[in-house]
Amino acid sequence: MKTETKHQQASKLMPTCILAVVTSLSLFGCGSSDDDDGTGFIQLYNLSANAPGIHLVVDIEDDDDFDEKTHSAISFTQVSSRLTYENDTYDIELAWQDEYNNQYDLEVVYESQLSVKNDTVEFIVLAEDIKTPNVLIYEIPVRDDDEIDDDNDDEVFNLRVLNMHTWSDGVDLYYSEADESFNEAKLLSQTNYTEMAENQKINQDDYIFYLTSAGSTELLYTSQDIAFPYASEYILVIRENQGVGSSPFVLDRISTTSTTEYPDTNAEARYQVYNGIVEHDLLPDYELSFDFHINGVDDSPEVAALGFREFSQSISTNSSDYSMSLVTPDDQSPLLSNHLLALNENTDKTIFFYLLEEAVDEDGDGDIDEDGDGHIDDIEITINSLIVDNNQSDSIYSHQMKVINLIDQDEIIDDFSSVKVYFVRNDEIIETADQHVTAVFATPSSVTLLNNTYTVYVIGRLDSSDIILSASELVLNEESDDQFIILEKDPSSATGYKATLTPQTPTLEQ
DSSP: OOOHHHHHHHHHHOOOOOEEEETTEEEESSOOOOOOSSEEEEEEEEEOTTOOOBEEEEEEEETTEEEEEEOOOBOTTOBOOOEEEESEEEEEEEEEEOSTTOTTOEEEEEEEEEEEOTTEEEEEEEESOTTSOEEEEEEEEOOOHHHHHHHHHHTEEEEEEEEOOOOTTOEEEEEEETTOOGGGOEEEEEEOTTOBOOOEEEESEEEEEEEEETTOOOEEEEOOOEEEOSSOEEEEEEEEOOSSSSOSEEEEEEOSSOEEEEEOTTOEEEEEEEEEOOOOTTOTTOOSEEEEEESSOOSSOSEEEEETTOBOOBEEEESEEEEEEEEOTTTOOEEEEEEEEEEOTTOEEEEEEEEEEEEOOTTSSSOSOTTOSSSOSOEEEEEEEEEEEOOOOOOSSEEEEEEEEOSOHHHHHHHOSEEEEEEEOTTOOGGGOSEEEEOBBTBOEEEEEESSEEEEEEEEEETTEEEEEEEEEEEOOTTOOOEEEEEEEOTTSSSSEEEEEEESSOOBOO
16 A cells, blocks of 8 residues: 555545534544444445546554455445444545556545444445545444334335435435326435435335426436335435436436446437448448448438448437448448347447358358368358447546457458457566457457556467567557557558557547
């Protein structure tokens, strides 16, 4: 653990202590002592949109012994399990890992004391900009066995509402049964930013939730049906939408161990298209461009004349299931028909189209050279689609690289036993590089890289030799985007292959 210097830095970032007692829970920015015997819990919720994974570090002192426990990193919108600690006051830190493969080399962003109390959850929320975080701590009582038995008998679940959206007017949260509408909805809570409402016991059922500005009936958000079939306890968090939909809100349902995200059921989706289809003798009408249509071919393609190795602009549309078709721009010759495009609410996707060439084994005996002339007797081609979710993280200290290998799999198998991508820093060589991924044909692989300068090597394994197929520089800093690394055949390059680095999310179509 980096200690003195980083503790001094963190103390400058530490938010002002807040104390607000509300019957069954309290909001703290500073700890207090409780010497009763027993155990309590700590739970961390990462709600800083530009933060990497955040570790909770707890300093434990027992007589002359000292232990520093570092818990697993929690990524944005995720929650830890309830971590058990004896009643005591602890020094805690929130930090992110700024070195690969070293959980103890951490950059501290917050430190304070935290009092763990008997049968109480210290619910820690890390919010706002990771450079100047707002850390909020809520005390939530743990139900005893009698209360749990009563909840089971009464068939109710427990729900607290936490408003973590900076909506200036505050928000009203309503709910209705799944077969009802907003007209039948009941008011559940009225909260301002950082307020957590008292626990409510609600009948187990499926519910729809609605958001309006405080005192208004104009809908700003509508959830899908959310099931609550057990006598469990949940926190329903109102937060800012980081996805592509126009609704400003998303709900997170937090259980004792996990988080589920619920975007607005009417939220739009977004997609872009990439043309990775090479020319081929069996595609005589294809001249390195296509028109892209959804739900049938008509006079107005969604993407017109998209050239080889080009991305379309990003297109916003209603979330739904669509069929995709490709035709040649000039004579409308079909290239591909009725491939499924499933666009869920608030999602951002890239559709890669590519050509696959395969040898034909007509009699199924495994011999593709029946006449023994040393050549494949026959081949067939198909045009395929690969749909990939674009990363929507805003992390400033780390970025996701997603490798898309569009080199024909038969060519890879014939030439190389494997292809790997290495991300090599200034003080590394390929053999010692911390970060690398295997590039499987038409199967995305991803790695998250810390800010630094890398040489990106694409390496093919040929018998006992490693062959450099491509090398390029990658510079990552706080302004960088998450990237695609697209591997393709390129006869014009010295090796016959190339790697293209490009942002995962391009310009939105106007």
